[in-house]
Amino acid sequence: MSKAEFSVPNLKRNNREDAAMPHYPGTQADTLKQKREKALMAIEGVEGVGTGQDAIGNEGIVVYVRDAEVAKRIPRTVDGLNVQVQVTGPIDALKR
Numbered sequence: 001m002s003k004a005e006f007s008v009p010n011l012k013r014n015n016r017e018d019a020a021m022p023h024y025p026g027t028q029a030d031t032l033k034q035k036r037e038k039a040l041m042a043i044e045g046v047e048g049v050g051t052g053q054d055a056i057g058n059e060g061i062v063v064y065v066r067d068a069e070v071a072k073r074i075p076r077t078v079d080g081l082n083v084q085v086q087v088t089g090p091i092d093a094l095k096r
Helices: 028-041
Strands: 046-053 059-065 081-087
Touching (some): 028 046, 028 081
Antiparallel strands (some): 046 059
């Protein structure tokens, strides 16, 4: 992509970037994530838990898993909130 083809991202709501899974702290999803994160992380193969919005703007919980087999064991809703599962493979923290 040349510099001439690059454009600034479309900013919405509070000048935040219109990303695939934007994060808005203090939301219902954020509160439920904090409440249920420990239980979700206890599932073998879960690599991480986050929050975000789906393609139509509904907030929800995102669970990052090692593989598709693990994804089958993740609930599709938590306390009435949709759960999106993302297969990421193993996630290792970088040592500095």
